[in-house]
Amino acid sequence: MKPAPFDYVRPESLVEACELLAGDEDARLIAGGQTLVPMLAMRLARPAKLIDIMRLPELAGIAAEEGAVVVGATTRQAQAERNSTIKASVPMLARVLPWVGHPPTRNRGTIGGSIANADPSAEIPLVAVTLGADILLATASGPVSVPANDFFIGPMETSIGHGDCVRAIRFPVWPHQRVGVGFFEISARRSDFAFVAAAAQVALDEEGRCVEVALGVGGAADRPLRLDVSSLIGTRLDTGVVTGAVQAAAGNFEAMSDLHASSAYRRRVAVTLCTRALEEARGNAAAIASEDAR
């Protein structure tokens, strides 16, 4: 057996899970286990106790709310990928899910697990930051909501306190008729960690002018970044305008450098992918209206 020994408990309720977690410094939560189990196998993680939250009813389910879709933490990535509410209302999440791992890891891996793991190159945290989602936590003092931008603070590092558990993620839904998304990613091979990923969502009015825009870049910095391209609102997102806005927003953020890619490369690719993502998003939004007109 490769992992070091540990105790395993499967609590009956979220409250019990949080109590167990708070009461033991060396305890860790496990849901899908697609990151934690390899860490255990390589003994990079040696928890004394694993608390299995996968079957807790409080963490399951996908619910449409006023202006948002709330995705339970233990929703498996494959479930979310096939879910019609997510496809219709959070198209950016639906768009990136095929890029998260492989089909067998998506069958076990969870949405909340990817959020809590906070890998800087992960696609689900990128969507959360780009759209301005809220991370809903269960804590000893009750439910807490943290904006995604404040939740991720560094590579595999979040602002979550010991004893707290990610309960759900609240993804905002845009009210506009014509919403399109775009997503591009560069990695060594399909489904490997992204060196750079860019996600964009735009809403167009009847005349094809941009009324709302969100742009984010992942893999390039120590956490996913939302870029300010609000100057694009009111424009027709012509190529020159988009390129200019992206250059201004993504031209000089603090990019990571490692043996795969230098920071200069990451910045250069980020600008290119952000531009492509915005153009794809504009194209998809524009296509919605032409379908309606038919």
Added chain:
Amino acid sequence: MKVDLQINGVSRSAEVEPRKTLLDTLRENFRLNGAHAGCEHGVCGACTVLLDGEPVRSCLMLAVQADGYEITTIEGIAPAPGELSVIQDAFCETHGLQCGYCTSGMILAAHALLRRTITPSREDIVEAISANICRCTGYGQIIEAVQFAADRLRKANTPRPHHTAHHGGEHDSPVEGVLEAAEADEPAVEAK
């Protein structure tokens, strides 16, 4: 800890340490050695099994997490002892395996795909086996095997038009060998 598993349709129980993976439990406690231990940290796919019909990596799951689930291993997909499933047979016919180490995982991944659809596109097949590494074949013959199996399943499952039955069933046997049949992307019944 005691775990109860439904393995290949049979209820089985085992006493395991919490740190024991589902893979090790299948191999050591139940002597089901068809799930292979490759990388043992979720990269290679040799340990693929079906959990409630969906492919998962048995090395990335603790046996205690699998408690109560239905598990299908490669040993559970043949219709009878000594026989091969349509997919297994297709892998033999198109030479979709060489050393065989990845094969059980590949076949289970294909099995899950073809249960969802018997008209997969080439991209669907590539995506379905994308998590499984093969160091022998270069994947071409594996993709062919899955296409061939899909073709056979389509022919087996769909009622044939009368005139083809009268004329000796043109669609039943490939005219120029198996590869011809494997290239058929559309269901045979759609031919006029």
